[in-house]
Amino acid sequence: MHTKYVREAIGMRALSPAIWGVLALSLQLNSAMAEPPAATAEFRTFSIGNLEAIALNDGSLQEPNDGKSFIKGQTPAAVAAVLKSGGVPTDHFEFSIQPLLVRSSRRVLLFDTGAGGDFGPIAGALLSSMHAAGVDPASVTDIFISHTHGDHIGGLVTPAGVLVFANATIHISAPEWRWLSGMNADAAKNVGIAHLDVLVKTITPKVAPFKPDSALIPGVVKAVEVKGHTPGHSGYLIGSDGHTLLYLGDALHNFVVSVREPQWQNAFDTDPTTAAASRVALLARVSANGQRLYAVHFPFPGVGKIVKQDTGYAWVPESLH
Numbered sequence: 001m002h003t004k005y006v007r008e009a010i011g012m013r014a015l016s017p018a019i020w021g022v023l024a025l026s027l028q029l030n031s032a033m034a035e036p037p038a039a040t041a042e043f044r045t046f047s048i049g050n051l052e053a054i055a056l057n058d059g060s061l062q063e064p065n066d067g068k069s070f071i072k073g074q075t076p077a078a079v080a081a082v083l084k085s086g087g088v089p090t091d092h093f094e095f096s097i098q099p100l101l102v103r104s105s106r107r108v109l110l111f112d113t114g115a116g117g118d119f120g121p122i123a124g125a126l127l128s129s130m131h132a133a134g135v136d137p138a139s140v141t142d143i144f145i146s147h148t149h150g151d152h153i154g155g156l157v158t159p160a161g162v163l164v165f166a167n168a169t170i171h172i173s174a175p176e177w178r179w180l181s182g183m184n185a186d187a188a189k190n191v192g193i194a195h196l197d198v199l200v201k202t203i204t205p206k207v208a209p210f211k212p213d214s215a216l217i218p219g220v221v222k223a224v225e226v227k228g229h230t231p232g233h234s235g236y237l238i239g240s241d242g243h244t245l246l247y248l249g250d251a252l253h254n255f256v257v258s259v260r261e262p263q264w265q266n267a268f269d270t271d272p273t274t275a276a277a278s279r280v281a282l283l284a285r286v287s288a289n290g291q292r293l294y295a296v297h298f299p300f301p302g303v304g305k306i307v308k309q310d311t312g313y314a315w316v317p318e319s320l321h
């Protein structure tokens, strides 16, 4: 996902890139003082077997249905027809952002960190949601990053270079960490990272790169590679003994389009062909085995299952109170 989200949100699409750069900078500087975005709820608690889980609301991003911002290779009219069939507005896509917190007996685990200050006031509410849920950021022992786009790693570090979760090991797949470490500032801005140098320098001592598909905390967290979105994109299987939750990362983006037309390519994926094949395979697998899912960009809180219907797949959310 890209910084242009912010432009959409504040109606500045027509401004020149140079002006936008200045505005983006002031938005980033001001975002720490901004009110948290309006949200349906700040957090929802639920269980994964004997693990306590908390969905944490970070905010919400939008992209227009214009034939290029998200879905590509389809007409806006064709996309609108699918959005309509899912009962949502047809002129734009909505992407909630909800990092997940899990407590095991000894550890506090955080899956992705939201947008931090990188997307302006429409996102970055993770810390206030954690506060509302009674979780101290200093208590987080392990962070599992699905991939290094700004809406997933923006919450790791303040613009001044301070670790937000000072005591946490940061788990990132080795290919993803290589990709981030070798990125230049312009490429980073395109994936929503405003302060690349500060980010990489600050987190380096805390990063524990892992081999794709590794068991990271035996019986609690296993990495599950889902190829195509970024070079080292990883989901995470959380829990054990028949009580598991699959954290999807950005394997699926939109609860209507990504589920009903998984073969459609989108502009967020680094390798759109591979990502589309991954979506098709994933939906077949999780609808067949009934895997409980956590979808970081589906409507909050994003817990549910995929079911196969006559006309294709559908997302069935779990209602959590």
Ligand SMILES: [Zn+2]
Pocket: 001, 149, 151, 152, 250, 297
């Ligand atoms: Zn994302």
